[in-house]
Amino acid sequence: AQKITQTQPGMFVQEKEAVTLDCTYDTSDQSYGLFWYKQPSSGEMIFLIYQGSYDEQNATEGRYSLNFQKARKSANLVISASQLGDSAMYFCAMRERNTGNQFYFGTGTSLTVIP
Amino acid sequence: SAVISQKPSRDICQRGTSLTIQCQVDSQVTMMFWYRQQPGQSLTLIATANQGSEATYESGFVIDKFPISRPNLTFSTLTVSNMSPEDSSIYLCSVDAGITSGANVLTFGAGSRLTVL
Numbered sequence: 001a002q003k004i005t006q007t008q009p010g011m012f013v014q015e016k017e018a019v020t021l022d023c024t025y026d027t028s029d030q031s032y033g034l035f036w037y038k039q040p041s042s043g044e045m046i047f048l049i050y051q052g053s054y055d056e057q058n059a060t061e062g063r064y065s066l067n068f069q070k071a072r073k074s075a076n077l078v079i080s081a082s083q084l085g086d087s088a089m090y091f092c093a094m095r096e097r098n099t100g101n102q103f104y105f106g107t108g109t110s111l112t113v114i115p
Numbered sequence: 116s117a118v119i120s121q122k123p124s125r126d127i128c129q130r131g132t133s134l135t136i137q138c139q140v141d142s143q144v145t146m147m148f149w150y151r152q153q154p155g156q157s158l159t160l161i162a163t164a165n166q167g168s169e170a171t172y173e174s175g176f177v178i179d180k181f182p183i184s185r186p187n188l189t190f191s192t193l194t195v196s197n198m199s200p201e202d203s204s205i206y207l208c209s210v211d212a213g214i215t216s217g218a219n220v221l222t223f224g225a226g227s228r229l230t231v232l
Contacts (some may be wrong), residue, residue: 045158
């Protein structure tokens with residue numbers, strides 16, 4: 001089974017609007033972390049936000065927030081007030097305590113912000 | 116967090132040749148990770164490079180095809196050997212950046228985009 005599933009290959013959003021990028025995960029570990037990365041066309045992977053499995057509150061970092069629903073095993077990224085520079089690939093990733101250093105990445109969602 | 120310099124940033128290579136990618140970190144790190152991202156795909160871990168020992172390869176990747184060096188705590192190289200068009204990918208070096216936002220976050224280099232003709 002896939003560890004990380006991103007079901008939206010491509011998304012469009014109007015500038016200044018909010019957008020939600022979906023991510024579901026599969027793990028039997030009680031301790032794990034969820035991450036979102038942004039990859040612009042240049043290819044670099046940029047860390048955006050992190051959510052720990054034991055965190056009670058949803059993580060927020062500026063315009064990014066993570067809608068963490070543990071029972072549903074989902075960790076959706078919400079980008080508020082979209083900007084043209086947000087156009088990029090977005091990857092959800094997970095790290096489990098039991099598997100040590102292994103990061104599992106989803107297949108990514110391509111976001112295009114429309115002016 | 117750590118700053119990673121990776122080169123070359125891109126290259127066009129001929130089938131059958133080999134290319135070495137360099138990764139330099141601005142601080143000492145125990146482990147460095149090499150990932151491959153094939154066109155339109157997600158990231159796949161190739162191997163973990165430890166200083167002073169052999170790299171640990173993931174299933175589907177072998178040392179003969181992807182030899183790795185780790186001569187010190189700030190530097191590593193990945194060689195893609197006997198390249199074929201299927202090796203056309205972005206190759207990314209990464210390290211554990213330490214605690215950021217309460218977690219060990221992976222920091223990545225800018226990537227090396229290889230095209231094999």
